[in-house]
């Protein structure tokens with residue numbers, strides 16, 4: 525079993541609280557990302573799991589084993605936690621060839637020569653570096669060096685792998701390739717991975733679940749789809765993908781929830797789904813809608829009308845800006861009728877979320 529459990533985990537440096545009361549269970553064989561802007565506490569949380577930082581309060585379990593508890597005065601040192609780590613600056617040793625780089629942790633553990641060779645060759649094949657044992661890091665591409673670092677972490681057969689922005693030194697194309705490779709290795713060997721990134725596309729592409737952090741606090745925990753389609757607050761909606769935020773006023777009329785835009789008094793009220801307004805069903809809300817969920821139609825087919833102010837052809841989509849009263853809405857259209865600059869268009873809102 526290689527689940528990881530965090531209970532009431534907090535960390536303060538002096539009187540600055542950088543991780544605030546995280547409760548989380550990372551399942552066996554799960555790929556979970558810590559995502560959030562710079563300084564939100566991702567690395568600090570990872571370092572506490574690895575055993576490089578002592579929590580201020582709370583407990584950490586790896587498998588069934590309690591490895592860190594302030595209250596019970598338990599602290600298992602990093603080398604006894606059986607976790608593999610790969611950091612941002614994946615430091616492979618320049619004076620050692622690939623084999624020696626990967627064998628290094630086994631050498632420290634005084635593993636016999638035969639077993640060492642067998643294990644190194646096995647992980648090199650996993651990361652597709654067979655045949656490159658004798659090369660030195662300067663004879664490898666960035667992506668290959670990255671895989672050496674991964675292999676060095678994997679050779680200890682850890683229950684859990686902790687990866688901190690491991691792709692940040694690579695160019696865009698390699699990053700994307702490595703995403704697939706890491707995900708593939710994880711599937712094949714079934715290791716639990718906790719992955720730190722500030723790149724939402726990376727987290728979306730790789731993760732089973734994402735823990736989105738901001739200001740030391742958990743903003744949402746869920747699958748990439750949950751975060752994209754059902755963001756729990758405005759920060760999450762804004763951080764993941766593109767979204768429009770528009771102020772609306774909601775009032776109940778004859779059992780229907782009617783919304784109007786204060787910035788566009790000429791737009792007639794339109795009905796919003798009462799499920800979206802929650803308990804506090806009347807009053808001011810923020811209407812949040814992704815650009816692909818706004819459909820442009822002919823002005824006769826919708827009472828909500830705007831004017832096209834920008835139009836950019838992006839190959840697979842047309843990226844429009846449409847003025848609606850004093851606000852501007854971004855619209856991404858992948859098919860359907862084309863509209864021109866200055867043209868009056870009808871707007872149709874498909875799935876959206878309302879925030880109080």
Ligand code: ATP
Pocket residue numbers: 537542560561562563564565566567568569722
């Ligand atoms: P980044 O993406 O920039 O690495 P992060 O989310 O990983 O950010 P952390 O490295 O966990 O953020 O840092 C969280 C906060 O804690 C930051 O404000 C940072 O300055 C602070 N911090 C981290 N380590 C220390 C330390 N040893 N002493 C004091 N403050 C620290």
